[in-house]
Amino acid sequence: MEFNLKEAMEILEQTPKTLESFVGSLSKEWLTCVEGEGTWNAKEVISHLIEGEKVNWIPRLRFLLQEGNSKPFPAFDRYSHLNDKEGSICEALIAFKEIRKENLETLRKLITTEAQLELKGLHPAFGEVKVRELLATWAVHDLTHIAQITRVIATRYTEEVGPWKEYLGIINR
Amino acid sequence: MEFNLKEAMEILEQTPKTLESFVGSLSKEWLTCVEGEGTWNAKEVISHLIEGEKVNWIPRLRFLLQEGNSKPFPAFDRYSHLNDKEGSICEALIAFKEIRKENLETLRKLITTEAQLELKGLHPAFGEVKVRELLATWAVHDLTHIAQITRVIATRYTEEVGPWKEYLGIINR
Numbered sequence: 001m002e003f004n005l006k007e008a009m010e011i012l013e014q015t016p017k018t019l020e021s022f023v024g025s026l027s028k029e030w031l032t033c034v035e036g037e038g039t040w041n042a043k044e045v046i047s048h049l050i051e052g053e054k055v056n057w058i059p060r061l062r063f064l065l066q067e068g069n070s071k072p073f074p075a076f077d078r079y080s081h082l083n084d085k086e087g088s089i090c091e092a093l094i095a096f097k098e099i100r101k102e103n104l105e106t107l108r109k110l111i112t113t114e115a116q117l118e119l120k121g122l123h124p125a126f127g128e129v130k131v132r133e134l135l136a137t138w139a140v141h142d143l144t145h146i147a148q149i150t151r152v153i154a155t156r157y158t159e160e161v162g163p164w165k166e167y168l169g170i171i172n173r
Numbered sequence: 174m175e176f177n178l179k180e181a182m183e184i185l186e187q188t189p190k191t192l193e194s195f196v197g198s199l200s201k202e203w204l205t206c207v208e209g210e211g212t213w214n215a216k217e218v219i220s221h222l223i224e225g226e227k228v229n230w231i232p233r234l235r236f237l238l239q240e241g242n243s244k245p246f247p248a249f250d251r252y253s254h255l256n257d258k259e260g261s262i263c264e265a266l267i268a269f270k271e272i273r274k275e276n277l278e279t280l281r282k283l284i285t286t287e288a289q290l291e292l293k294g295l296h297p298a299f300g301e302v303k304v305r306e307l308l309a310t311w312a313v314h315d316l317t318h319i320a321q322i323t324r325v326i327a328t329r330y331t332e333e334v335g336p337w338k339e340y341l342g343i344i345n346r
Contacts, residue, residue: 003333010199011326017194022319026183126336133335140334143327144343146195147320153184154316160176161313162306163299170317 003117003132011139012104016097018146019046024093026153031089033156042149046092049145051080053099057138058106064121064131065110072124107135176290176305184312185277189270191319192219197266199326204262206329215322219265222318224253226272230311231279237294237304238283245297280308 023031023042031042040048055076063073087095111117117132154170165172196204196215204215213221228249236246260268284290290305327343338345 001329001333004202007200007202010203014195014198018191021190021194022187025187027180029177029180030183123336126339129335129337133333133337136330136333136335137337137341140327140330140337140341140344143323144341147323147327147343150316150320150323154313154320156174157309157313160174160306160309162302162309163296164302164306164310164313166299168310168313168317170320171313 003136005111005117005132005135008135008139009104009107011142012100015049015142015146016093016100019049019096019149020093022146023089023149023153030153030156033152035152035155039152040148042152043089043092045145045149045152046089046096049142050092050096050099052138052141053096053103055080057134058103058110060121061107061110061131061134064119064129064134065116067121069120069122069128072122075124111135176309178284178290178305178308181308181312182277182280184315185273188222188315188319189266189273192222192269192322193266195319196262196322196326203326203329206325208325208328212325213321215325216262216265218318218322218325219262219269222315223265223269223272225311225314226269226276228253230307231276231283233294234280234283234304234307237292237302237307238289240294242293242295242301245295248297284308 023046026042034041060073111131117130117135119131120128121131121134123129151170154168158165158171161168161171196219199215207214233246284304290303290308292304293301294304294307296302324343327341331338331344334341334344
């Protein structure tokens, strides 16, 4: 399969509105539940997505376009968003929508040819990576976290479903 | 935890708009991909949700309220939606939104007291179940299928993410 930037951007474009539809009207009880100790609630997942927009995807793309595979991407703190306890879920959803929109505009400006998708950078852990792999990962990372929120919320009803539990893979892992 | 009908309905209310936001603007390539032979694409999952609205949740609730645990719920065909190959994803999303809305109105009319949540019915496979367990299952069933669509779509990029694959649980199962 050939990587297609337009298709990857469709995934990146839908995530803010999907999350808004999904959790924007849920009660606090759904938004504060977690899968277990040390795991993230829905709001923390959205904060993590915002942090990725700030320090991961576009900064790494810029670094790759500038440095190629001459030096590895700088490291970043994957958990820094957990220090940010402030703000409501609605504020987080709005912040995510805005920064994602800006980043997609930046992406459109940075990548203007098919050839750029094949450019190589150096990942600190697993070496050579391509622009198109970074962009596909950005999209799949969104999907991972939509699935995570779905799972976190479902977990709250693990016992409530009674004997149906055995039919429901999402809470029966 | 005490089962709360209002909270369960919040989950049931969000699903049509979440799915619309999620897949309503995606290209055919995303909508036709599957996890493997014999698995469902996004459209088939939505058809399954529509079928559940028609033959499963509200019909079972009505049956339970009428028959109690004197006889088991009638069986239904879990795969009948696969015969319905017609119509676009947008038509399916609209049909799901409409039937879910009607069913939530019916639910509001059928369940008017807390005591009704404790009423018992007879599941053909695992025996006695309560109204509140049926309703919790309806909500978790939605979440299961949102997670499924997320996974189906992500699977399309299994190779595209390159070495990042090992970090992405959703495609690395």
